[in-house]
Amino acid sequence: MEFVNEMRLRFKALAENEAFARLAISGFLLPLDPTLEALADVKTAVSEAVTNAVVHAYPEAPGEIDMRAGYAADGTIEIDVIDRGRGIEDVEKARQPFFTTADGDERSGMGFTVMESFMDRVSVRSAPGKGTAVRLYKRIAPRDEAVPRRA
């Protein structure tokens, strides 16, 4: 895709950076004049991907997360969230609703399902021991082009 704007960020895989990642992507997308709804969709999906890297990728000590984003002239955006952590054994299985490897009741296994629901497309590449790359796609219509939502 031909991007008209791009950004890259690298930050430590810490819970306190989840809010930072949401703020950063919101700020980056502002020139597209997105609706609040569209922005909230993207923030939610980014939060899921970054949280997964924080929670699952680095069981020993927090490594780094790379977030890259770009958008094309038509408002199509692509966001990559990349870690170099433990990776996912079976990506298809991991994407199933309610699948989680976390113990306890605090994780529901719905992160990938939420990403898929709020974005147009989600692709996941992962290799055990090497890391995980999640790519989120969405076309953001500018506010004046947005279809009015049903009441």
Place this chain on the structure above:
Amino acid sequence: MESLDREVEDSMLFYEKRANGLAVRLTGELDHSAARDLGSRLDALIDETGAKRLMMDLSGVDFMDSSGIGLVIGRYKRLKRRGGGVTLTGTNARVDRIFDMAGVYQLVDRGERRRG
């Protein structure tokens, strides 16, 4: 919340012990970072008050991701063991959409939603 028995204010959590259980109001961004602390604080409050029902008012929550599901279900399971449960109020359409994906409303009671 009005006429509080007991009120503690901090960044995320207001609570009040009522005859029918523990009422809490959450505010701010309900992500993994916030949910980690909230989960253990709610559990401590539940144990301390011996409440069987947790009424969670989410009207002050302006962001939530799947961590919110874990927070609610974790408390639900804890209270269920004591024959109680969870009631959710003040959820907006976006929060409802996330809870619906996970079937949360099949387990917890739904009170008033947020207007608008």
